[in-house]
Amino acid sequence: MQQIKLIIWDMDNTFWSGILAEGDIKLNDANVQLIKDLTDRGIVNSICSKNTFDDVKTKLTEAQIWDYFVFPVIDYEPKGFSVKNIIDNCQLRPENVLFIDDDERNLQEVAYHNKGINVSLPYIIEDLLKMPECEGEDKKHSRLDKYKILEKKNERKRVFNSNIEFLMDSNIEVAIKNDCMSELDRIHELIIRTNQLNYTKKRISKEALRNILNDSEYTNKYVHVKDKYGDYGIVGFCSVFHGELVHFLFSCRTIGMGIEQYVYSEMGFPKLVVKGEVVNNVNGEDKPSWINAGFNENGEKTTDTRTHGNFVIRGGCDLEQMLPYLNIDDKCITTEFNFRNFHRDHTFITCGCLRYSEEIKKQLLNDVGFLNEDCFDTSVFKHEKQIVILSLLMDYAQKVYHVKEHPEIKLAFGAFPEDLDYLSYGWREEQNDFYINHLVPEGRIKAEDLYNNLQFIRDNIDKDNLLILINGCEVPSVNPKEVGREMVHKEYNKIVDQFVNENSCNTKLLDMRTIVQSTNDLNDNIRHYKRHVYYKMAKELLLLIDDDEISVRTGVSRAVIDVKHMLAKKANSIKRELMKK
Structure with missing residues (x-):
């Protein structure tokens, strides 16, 4: 046996006792310390285990050793090629690698596909630190750090290649144009409303914008984008003054x-x-x-516009990225997205559109700094034929407040558990005072409140109108501020699952758990996704709508709506009474 530089571990009945998928396991403290001792000797550790990635990561994170492993392969694929990939990623020779597994068949398979590799049953574990092949010293963990950097580079390369294939296939065309004055209104709208891709964040009046466009010392251009899925329209604006960008901003849909x-x-x-x-x-x-430069102004969309009636979409502005892939006439879609940081898609806000009197809503808009003027405006409850699509991600993320004098009045803003730096928002002095003295923080929405809010929304939408809920994904966030956020999503997803099951006659779920498969699908946080994810969301949404329309045409679903709805509500009422007892 040559010098060991890498040890690849099986988990079940090897690193720990028991099988994780069948229940709880027993983690040996000696093995936890062994990983640290091996790292101190400059020996790197990896994982090849037939398990669920998140479950293994959770266990090892609890033991505070997850970060000691590099290039983990945790899935149900054959181990021979998985180990080969680990070795290739680490840029090592099989002769310098030890693979430990309790299954002889896995050992034989790995040895067959990796000529020269060292393989062993778990009995070798207790002797590892005694073996001359495992000697060395690296107290600063420089070798582990080196492989962590290599791991990140490989991950970026893999994600880049995956996303690039989708973008290449999209046939994106960009026209950068000079005649900004003819698009004054649209450009001003972008300046006021954009936030996530607004790099300069200078909010100016329409008159100030007009002055800039008429000033020869400024170089002004607007951006028009198309791809094979449709025309995005004017989505960007940039203005250069003496060599510096004073405005550089783009719509969320890009x-x-x-x-x-x-x-x-x-x-x-x-x-x-x-x-x-x-x-x-x-x-x-x-x-x-x-990206290709320019396009024919008279060019037609390469896809047909679909007809599904009218839509109301209420959620974060990131959902704008989904719209072009729906191929639905813009005139048929009403969007109720957030205005910069002012979200209105929390269920307490949506319910408040009906629950609160006009007088109360007017007073709240005056007193509360984090409510935008259109906060309580919604088409969700219109009594006309339409499909209502609601994203629930703000319920998963925001902090709930109630008015001290009226606890039944509840609002949501910011992010839990972060404290709100209200002074940074530029509210009026009386709004700061109201926030400090009259709003009581509750934390995230309670499970029962989420269910009740969804039921209130469903009860106040015409029973013949389809309601589609968008839940949250359950992969670990890429944002260091959101460690463990996927566990919150799992908790609330269970409530949403229950609600959809009990209202299945006219309510469907756009399930992000089936679309977002790994952190590679995330952008900057657990609620923002890579471009291809919004494409998949659009296609899944159309399938849900098509399925519902087929049911309506055949008379299967709507014919039983009244009965199912009545039975579901009665069952829910009985459950709550039993819980109270």
Whole structure:
């Protein structure tokens, strides 16, 4: 046996006792310490286990050793090729690798596909630190750090290639135009409303914008985008003054397309001072190869516009990225997205549109700094034929408040558990006072309140109108501020599952658990996704609608709505009474 540089571990009945998928396991403290001792000797550790990735990660994170492993392969694929991939990623020879597994068949398979590798049953574990092949010293963990960097590079490369294939196939075309005055209203709307891809965040009046467009010292351009799925319209604006970008902003619907980097390169990489946070940073070197310059102004969409009636979509503005892939006439879609940081898609806000009197809503809009003027405006409850689509992600994320004098009045804002830096929002002094003295924080929404809010919404939408709920994914977040957030999503997803099951006659679920498969599908946080995810969301949404329309045409679903609805409500009422007892 040659010097061991990498040990690849099986988990079940090897690193720990028991099988994780069948219940609880017993983690040996000696093995936990062994991983640390091996790392101190410069020996790197990896995992090849037939298990669920998140479950293994959770156990090892609880033991505080997850970060000691590199290139873990945790799935149900054959181990021979999985181990080969680990070795290739680590850029090592099989002769310097030890694979430990309790199953002889796995050992034989790995040995067959990795000539020269060292394999062993778990009995070797207690002797590892005594073996001369495992000697060495690396107290600073420089070798582990080296492989962690290599791991990140490989991950970025893999994600990049995966997303690029989708973008290449999208046939994205960008036209950068000069006649900004003819699009004054649309450009001003972008300046006021954009946030996640607004790099300068200078909110100016329409008159101030007009002055800039008429000033010869400014170079002004707007951006028009199309791809094979449709025409996005005017989605960006940039203004350069003496070599520096004073305005550089793009619509949410272009997130993940690389439009901002392409335009920045076309502008010659002028000086840019980024204000606040943005979803995607730009650099002074790259030019996306998947974007084509210009297009025929008279060009037609390459896909047919579908007809499904009217839609109301209430949720985060990231859902704008889904709209082009629906191929539905814009006139048929009413969007109720957030205005910058002012979300209105929490169920307490949506319910408040009906629950609160006009007098109360008017008073709240005056007193509460985090409510935008359109907060309580909604088409969700219109008594007309339409499909209602609600994203529930703000219920999963935001902090709930109630008015001290009226506990039944509840609102939501910010993020839980973070404390709100209300002074940074520029509220009026009386609004700051109201926040401090009259709003009581409750934390995240209670499970029972979420269910009741959904039932209130469902009861107040015409029973013949389809309600589609969008839940949250359950993969670990890429954002360090959201460690463990996937567990919160799992908790609330159970409530949503129960609600959809009990109202299945006219309520469906756009299940993000089946679409977002790994952190590779996430953008900057657990609620924002890569471009291809919104494409998949749109296609799944159309399938849900098609299935419902087939049911309606055949008379299967709507004929039994009244009976099912009545029985479901009665069953829910009985459950709650039993819980109270």
